[in-house]
Amino acid sequence: MDDLELGLPVTVPSTALFTDQYELTMLQAALHAGTAHRRTVFEVFTRRLPAGRRYGVVAGTGRLLDAVENFRFDPPLLDYLREARVVDEPTLRWLADYRFTGTVRGYPEGEVYFPGSPILQVSGTFAECVLLETVILSILNHDSAIAAAASRMAVAANGRPLIEMGARRTHELAAVAASRAAYVGGFSSTSDLAAGFRYGIPTVGTSAHAFTLLHDSERDAFTAQVGSLGTGTTLLVDTYDVTEAVRTAVEVAGPKLGAVRIDSGDLLLVAHRVRRQLDELGAHDTRITVTSDLDEYAIASLATAPVDAYGVGTRLVTGSGHPTCSMVYKMVARASGDGPDAPLEPVAKKSSGGKLSVGGVKWAARRPDADGVAEAEVIGTGEVPGELAGHLLGVELMRDGRAVARERLDAARDRHRAARDLLPLSATQLSQGEPVLRTEYI
Amino acid sequence: MDDLELGLPVTVPSTALFTDQYELTMLQAALHAGTAHRRTVFEVFTRRLPAGRRYGVVAGTGRLLDAVENFRFDPPLLDYLREARVVDEPTLRWLADYRFTGTVRGYPEGEVYFPGSPILQVSGTFAECVLLETVILSILNHDSAIAAAASRMAVAANGRPLIEMGARRTHELAAVAASRAAYVGGFSSTSDLAAGFRYGIPTVGTSAHAFTLLHDSERDAFTAQVGSLGTGTTLLVDTYDVTEAVRTAVEVAGPKLGAVRIDSGDLLLVAHRVRRQLDELGAHDTRITVTSDLDEYAIASLATAPVDAYGVGTRLVTGSGHPTCSMVYKMVARASGDGPDAPLEPVAKKSSGGKLSVGGVKWAARRPDADGVAEAEVIGTGEVPGELAGHLLGVELMRDGRAVARERLDAARDRHRAARDLLPLSATQLSQGEPVLRTEYI
CATH class of the missing domain: 3.20.140.10 (nicotinate phosphoribosyltransferase)
Structure with a gap:
């Protein structure tokens, strides 16, 4: 090669x-x-x-x-x-x-x-x-540490998809290897474009709080996002008030809105509340993605929550407490x-x-x-x-x-x-x- | 550039x-x-x-x-x-x-x-x-985590030189950045040749246990090493019995032997014993380097030991418990x-x-x-x-x-x-x- x-x-x-x-x-x-x-x-x-x-x-x-x-x-x-x-x-x-x-x-x-x-x-x-000692150990010690953490998270997620999004928390090339190792361990996709490019891992991502803050209102931001990325997109609903954001999201995108993302707060509580609200608004198929300092324990604690996907960053790329073997x-x-x-x-x-x-x-x-x-x-x-x-x-x-x-x-x-x-x-x-x-x- | x-x-x-x-x-x-x-x-x-x-x-x-x-x-x-x-x-x-x-x-x-x-x-x-969000955060979060750990270790070492030798414990390119960050934090040198090549950081290293095991006796190994690298080299003395190895080392290299390295055991105890033995053998200028799962606390605990340099690996490149900011x-x-x-x-x-x-x-x-x-x-x-x-x-x-x-x-x-x-x-x-x-x- x-x-x-x-x-x-x-x-x-x-x-x-x-x-x-x-x-x-x-x-x-x-x-x-x-x-x-x-x-x-x-x-x-x-x-x-x-x-x-x-x-x-x-x-x-x-x-x-x-x-x-x-x-x-x-x-x-x-x-x-x-x-x-x-x-x-x-x-x-x-x-x-x-x-x-x-x-x-x-x-x-x-x-x-x-x-x-x-x-x-x-x-x-x-x-x-x-x-060959150092290069072999560098690769195995790093990648195996990430894969072991990923495997535990996959067990905890029990079939729900896991998104790797830890690039910003580790060295930029370690991040690419971490995406790869997470995929081996059971993750479904990554936010890291270099990992998609290099290893063909499916990539995902839609928007951050900065996008909402860029616009004059949350409604303007959602309208801009749906206008460009379609109703199947994921809207981030915790920049200001979650309940108001969910209402606005469904008004803007309609009940076919792909997903909402929650990135802060008591995720168990908020996920239940958002699910109820989405259902009341007729958005029964709109999924809920949660992201916020998750690890295998937090994922397991959300087993009964109406959550459709988990995004995991810091704790994955640092091996969930064990960053090396x-x-x-x-x-x-x-x-x-x-x-x-x-x-x-x-x-x-x-x-x-x-x-x-x-x-x-x-x-x-x-x-x-x-x-x-x-x-x-x-x-x-x-x-x-x-x-x-x-x-x-x-x-x-x-x-x-x-x-x-x-x-x-x-x-x-x-x-x-x-x-x-x-x-x-x-x-x-x-x-x-x-x-x-x-x-x-x- | x-x-x-x-x-x-x-x-x-x-x-x-x-x-x-x-x-x-x-x-x-x-x-x-x-x-x-x-x-x-x-x-x-x-x-x-x-x-x-x-x-x-x-x-x-x-x-x-x-x-x-x-x-x-x-x-x-x-x-x-x-x-x-x-x-x-x-x-x-x-x-x-x-x-x-x-x-x-x-x-x-x-x-x-x-x-x-x-x-x-x-x-x-x-x-x-x-x-630019991800690449900026990847670099700062990784490198700052390593530098913070390095700084604490430098404080603990109180002027004694610190050698970065953690390449094998982290991603191969994260290792190069880690050497660089460790140098910023106060380390003196690195074992990682890529860090020497890329950033001009002084590199060090002499031999591992494999070198001793390759030879038919420890004496053969020491003779081979001194013959090629000179009497100023560092001999690794803990493959078999430390006391015997130190005696052999000084016999082979003479009292001008550069240093001995101890990589296992109760470092405080062993360092004192080795120092005494070296002095008895007339090798007053032979230095003692210790390496073995050191962190800032272990380094501080060796403050009164007759140690001349510390080699630090795992705990440095994993941020001593905090691998990211x-x-x-x-x-x-x-x-x-x-x-x-x-x-x-x-x-x-x-x-x-x-x-x-x-x-x-x-x-x-x-x-x-x-x-x-x-x-x-x-x-x-x-x-x-x-x-x-x-x-x-x-x-x-x-x-x-x-x-x-x-x-x-x-x-x-x-x-x-x-x-x-x-x-x-x-x-x-x-x-x-x-x-x-x-x-x-x-």
Whole structure:
């Protein structure tokens, strides 16, 4: 995939500088020592879920495939590294030819995960794998955090559509990735045009308070909006007095008015009152959209309210209290010597700081109970027991440095829904709790 | 500033789609109604600081100037808007020629702010101003959140250098902006090469646990690293046993070893033990860097530890509990009619939902007490009292659509330090509290 296909405005010509300096200095030292080309396997996993969360959601995989394919050191980047004296000339020469040529396996996008799940496995020489740590973790940690929040909100909304509208609350490009991750997690649409442009996510939006304030009266504003956008539009009814605004809205647009939006106040109370008023005015099909600092709990509290859609901003794009995951990228195996046929041996950090890792290249399977409901995340490094062979979670994502698992975003969205539906019922409780599946190492 | 100057890899060809759809539909409706060209003023402000915070920090201003200058609808964007039926043909024609031609004033980057502070004022026609809402808020809300966390950490570090190393915990481009904002807030350097490339921030980094695990022994790894990076390098000493690693490190590098890094365990205890061991080994000048889930509180708790530098990741790039600000972009004044000379009149939303705004174009001044210490953030819409004329906070940032206040990042960093130093002493308490200055409206 070349740059043009990545499209404006979220293209970056190369992802190679989304890298912590120590990856390059390690490369230099390993090249110097002759150990850079040992075969290695790195795994992405997390030691724990965010406090109280029942499951995690893998997101960003599609972006990650683009990022790895576009990881190359173009001349301006090499010039910078030379001028900043980050690494020496032999290392710069090696970087000039860098392309990842290894293998990536992992949980497919949308899949759920638990503590210890081998979410991603990157195999290749130390030199080619070590460089990818930061960009891989940036993408997975950010996107998975948003998708997990989105999934909880989708559960709370119970089928009512969710609109992502948090662009203004996060970095402008993080926002585009957040829209994408929210869609994977179950959102229906976004206000962010860049997300529509880049990922084809349906976009929505009609007007803000500024539009009402621009005009000499609320009636003028509604008339202008309906005149241009049609009666199917959504009128914002809380700039001045909601009751008066709803009356004016139906007078201006007629009973076929598409929707009204409420952005402040006690949404439960106001939604009931507005529904009653709309029905009295004959606007039975006019929908009610609510937006105002919603999160999964506020959405759940509106389950009985006559609300037709939720717009969610801040709490979605900040992961509803958990804006990042704690995924790490750790070497779990390396060749026992320098030859191309030296066998892989497990490795792991062993200090006493509580950051223990499990060495070895892992497989993972989700074991179902007799009813087909998942009951454990089983992780091993040896042979896969026969009864788990049909339940393995990892798939091949890149082979010889090329993505082999690109898919439509809807496929990841559908996969997430299906994976969540196979978890025990307590997975979708919003209250704080333990991971809904235990992790078993065998 | 053209694209090339913006540089790789964080260039975006245009910022015009970092926009919520409703901005374009409002534009369409206003063009249709003939109200699009009324003169308006929009202000960015926040109704409150994050709970417990004593002051806010303006950051992202420099990025914002680039974003507004690069806000234009190139043909591929217009094609997308047409195909997705976001707006009609007359609106597309208007967008094709769009350039912001108005004025931007605001608090300069690095300045502190309080609830109600008019952080930014955008003046122009409704059409040209309304489109900028999302991109302006994205940048200010993200960058200011990071800078505020960085500032608290800098206070806690009390002069010891702080290294930004959170790239892996946030979106890959948010990370670059986070490095920049952290530098404004008082950090010294970053691990993120893209931030070094794009903004000239000093970069640092040497090695991770993977480097030790790659080698057949810790001694081999240290020998390889010192052989390539020199004795001034930083050796990571907590892969296996810290005491043994420190002994090996000094044996390999000699007493001129640059530094050791500790990334796990009870940092207070371990730092003391390592310092003692280094001194016993004659490595009196070898520094100690600590990194491991640090935040401002952990940093403060290490004030008496023999630590020479702090590396901070997750908690910095997630705003230490507050990953976004709650800045909003509200129309505060508009022309009372359609003519070019119609006077501006204040406007504000008036519904009862608690989201009150104060209408009118504001000035702000920070009033000092007799000792020169700030005692109030004074905000008004009328004439500036003579005694406050020398203490106004707003400056001109763009004139006729062109940036007039570009500056080196160090200028914003120095300004922040100076502004913080003029606040009452309680500003730098880490404990939860009220904003350290009250906001007075006159």
